[in-house]
Amino acid sequence: MSLFRMFALSLLLVTAAAGCTKPQTKTEAEAQPLADPTFFASENPKSLKDWGMVQVSGGSLVLGERVVSYDLTTPLFTDYAQKLRTVWMPAGVSADYNPDDALSFPVGTVITKTFFYQTGKNGQVLQNADQALIHDGDGLDLEHVRMIETRLLIHREEGWAALTYLWNDAQTEAVLHRIGEAVPLTLVRENGTKEPFNYIVPNVTQCSACHATNVATRVIQPIGPKARLMNHDFTFAGKSENQLTRLVDMGYLKGLPAQKELPLQVSWVDTTASVDARARAYLDVNCGHCHTPQGPAGTSGLYLDASATQPKPTGVCKLPVAAGAGTGNLLYDIVPGKADKSIIPYRMHSINAAEMMPEIGRSTRDDEGIALIRFWIDAMEGSCQ
Structure with a gap:
């Protein structure tokens, strides 16, 4: 196992799916080989694991080789769901810097966003995750996490494609899901109030409602990874550094100007x-x-x-x-x-x-x-x- 993957297994974000089917033991999970990150130019695998971007191993959700997690200064509100965001690119290509819109990602890029909640008693989901339990954004310890869905944006030759994978109750597998889903949950707010609601997993056509930002072309594209939302320090494998600088160091980004020239949007909190x-x-x-x-x-x-x-x-x-x-x-x-x-x-x-x-x-x-x-x-x- 590579040093990167060892870090991904040991430095994880803690949170849990109580009340769900009992997950695999670590021994059982570790016996399963990890898939390497793979770009599918046209095929849409039924299992999220086949992509090799994020997958379950040893009771944790871990990242594949050269899969980078990132976050935004102000994230989109989605019923208080927490989000683990990642990006991966094949060797030899990189994104171009853009001062206003999302970074210009090359063909072959795969962006993922896993929606999850920290859980409390009886599987109820919490309004906020305990930030003290977050190590460095390199994965999730599934003992106290309820994962709901993982969305993918794949940059293919013909443009960006959007896929949604729905996690099972056992937190062991996510499968391709095109028709949408209403997932009944009970939200425990910070004041202790319990609020039943349906978390809505979008169907395949609803992705364009947000990601087709130009109504004339209706072409979908990433909307979150913009320079102004990523220009801040984030901890990776125990080391805190500017996210944009780290992408440059990995060969994932080119054309980045000097730090003083980078746009910066404040966090709403x-x-x-x-x-x-x-x-x-x-x-x-x-x-x-x-x-x-x-x-x-x-x-x-x-x-x-x-x-x-x-x-x-x-x-x-x-x-x-x-x-x-x-x-x-x-x-x-x-x-x-x-x-x-x-x-x-x-x-x-x-x-x-x-x-x-x-x-x-x-x-x-x-x-x-x-x-x-x-x-x-x-x-x-x-x-x-």
């Missing part, structure tokens, strides 16, 4: 940053991929990506175009100083399919995100009169 910067970061990640002039919500005239700067496009005193029931009988997307009169927080709070925003990807409310946006609006000065 960073209380040392301004409320405006935090709110804009939250809206950029959760809404900006649709709410751009070229995006699926482009006709709304409401632009929430990081490049939008003028008051009207960002919603201040802006009349909605075609929100229908989603307006809640309110007049403007944002009314300065009056969150209760503003459509954006109203739609964020709703879990009614005809009203809520984002339209897919959640069945619960992001109470902390809503509180930030409401505080941001209440602190605004001005009037729509």
Whole structure:
């Protein structure tokens, strides 16, 4: 076994699937050989393991050779699910730096995102994972984890393809799943409140709802791994370093400018940053991929990506175009100083399919995100009169 894989087995993220079918013992799991990372140019394997990117071994989810984990300063909200993100490229190719959009990944790239929860009593899932149990993002100890799904973005000659693999209750295998799924869970919030909900695994056509960021071409592409969201330190195998610099060192990225020239977007939970910067970061990640002039919500005239700067496009005193029931009988997307009169927080709070925003990807409310946006609006000065 390689030194890299030994690290991946020993330095892991701890969390658990209580109440599920008993997982394999370490002896049983270790007896199974690990698959090498493989790019399938056209085939869609039924088992996630065949890709060799992330797979179960010794009671842990481990990464394959040269599979790199990464995270984002502000992640997309998905019913409080935690996410293990990875990227892999075949030898001899690398991504090109892009200061604004996602890094330009070469053909052969495979990006994965595993959605999971830390579990509590009786298999209930927790709102937040215990960060003290996170070692370095190189894998998951499955003793206290409930994995739900792993999504893949594969860059093939004809473009990006999206696949979803659904994990079994035993946490031993994930299989290709195209038709979507409603997974019943009970969320235990930080205050102890228990909230039953259905985690929705998307079907094969729903991936484009977010990843087809240009409504004219409908071509899907990555939306998370942008320089501004990856320009921060992250711990790999016990060593903390800038994620973009590490990609360069691995031969995975070229064209990176000097550190002082790199874009940086604050984390929405960073209380040392301004409320405006935090709110804009939250809206950029959760809404900006649709709410751009070229995006699926482009006709709304409401632009929430990081490049939008003028008051009207960002919603201040802006009349909605075609929100229908989603307006809640309110007049403007944002009314300065009056969150209760503003459509954006109203739609964020709703879990009614005809009203809520984002339209897919959640069945619960992001109470902390809503509180930030409401505080941001209440602190605004001005009037729509």
